[in-house]
Amino acid sequence: MDDKMMEDIPEVYEKLKEATDRLQFNMASDLQTGSLLKTLVASKPSGRILELGTGTGLATSWIINGMDERARLVTVENNELLLDIARGALQDKRIEFVLADGYEWIQNYSGEKFDLVFADAMPGKYELFEETIKMVKEGGFYIIDDMLPQPNWPEGHSKKVEGLIIELEGRNDIMLTKLNWSTGIIIVTKIKLETNE
Numbered sequence: 052m053d054d055k056m057m058e059d060i061p062e063v064y065e066k067l068k069e070a071t072d073r074l075q076f077n078m079a080s081d082l083q084t085g086s087l088l089k090t091l092v093a094s095k096p097s098g099r100i101l102e103l104g105t106g107t108g109l110a111t112s113w114i115i116n117g118m119d120e121r122a123r124l125v126t127v128e129n130n131e132l133l134l135d136i137a138r139g140a141l142q143d144k145r146i147e148f149v150l151a152d153g154y155e156w157i158q159n160y161s162g163e164k165f166d167l168v169f170a171d172a173m174p175g176k177y178e179l180f181e182e183t184i185k186m187v188k189e190g191g192f193y194i195i196d197d198m199l200p201q202p203n204w205p206e207g208h209s210k211k212v213e214g215l216i217i218e219l220e221g222r223n224d225i226m227l228t229k230l231n232w233s234t235g236i237i238i239v240t241k242i243k244l245e246t247n248e
């Protein structure tokens with residue numbers, strides 16, 4: 052099996068990748084992460100999906116290909132230049148592009164919970180994690196990538212990564228699987244807390 056051979060790369064992907072490379076944007080999600088997201092999203096008919104950190108829309112292009120007609124995606128990004136690339140290339144009525152600071156957006160969010168959250172920015176992952184995991188429905192997924200050392204990690208970032216893994220492994224309201232694959236992925240499923248009644 053060659054896990055990098057993919058027949059289902061989104062049509063718009065190449066265009067987005069060219070724009071991403073032109074900008075020398077070095078935080079883009081890779082093909083394997085995209086492929087996994089598509090497959091997981093497809094398990095959520097009529098799903099409500101959240102992406103924190105749209106970037107130029109590479110993962111977004113995979114996510115929408117996993118969504119059915121009734122599914123909806125909210126994707127949040129604070130960099131207008133990046134978001135405009137995604138918005139321009141991915142014109143789809145199922146997507147709500149939000150230009151906002153993720154910290155404010157998470158703290159102000161009071162809507163319905165999500166079936167899958169791809170947390171790909173500092174807010175929602177290393178910060179405001181508690182608020183973000185609360186947004187995931189029982190049986191829903193919380194997905195993070197870049198958990199293996201990456202060339203673009205700033206000084207001290209590995210400590211944050213270790214801290215997040217410890218936090219995740221200590222919780223009783225989730226189940227998780229760590230994958231030393233792609234950039235290092237953790238798949239988290241939110242579970243129903245048992246009560247003693």
Ligand SMILES: C[S@@+](CC[C@H](N)C(=O)[O-])C[C@H]1O[C@@H](n2cnc3c(N)ncnc32)[C@H](O)[C@@H]1O
Pocket residue numbers: 078079080103104105106107108109110111127128129130133151152153154171172173174
């Ligand atoms: C790892 S990249 C996202 C990559 C993207 N998901 C993809 O598929 O290529 C993280 C993104 O989060 C954005 N970001 C960083 N801080 C943010 C904040 N406070 N609010 C919203 N977005 C933020 C960055 O501009 C960047 O585009």
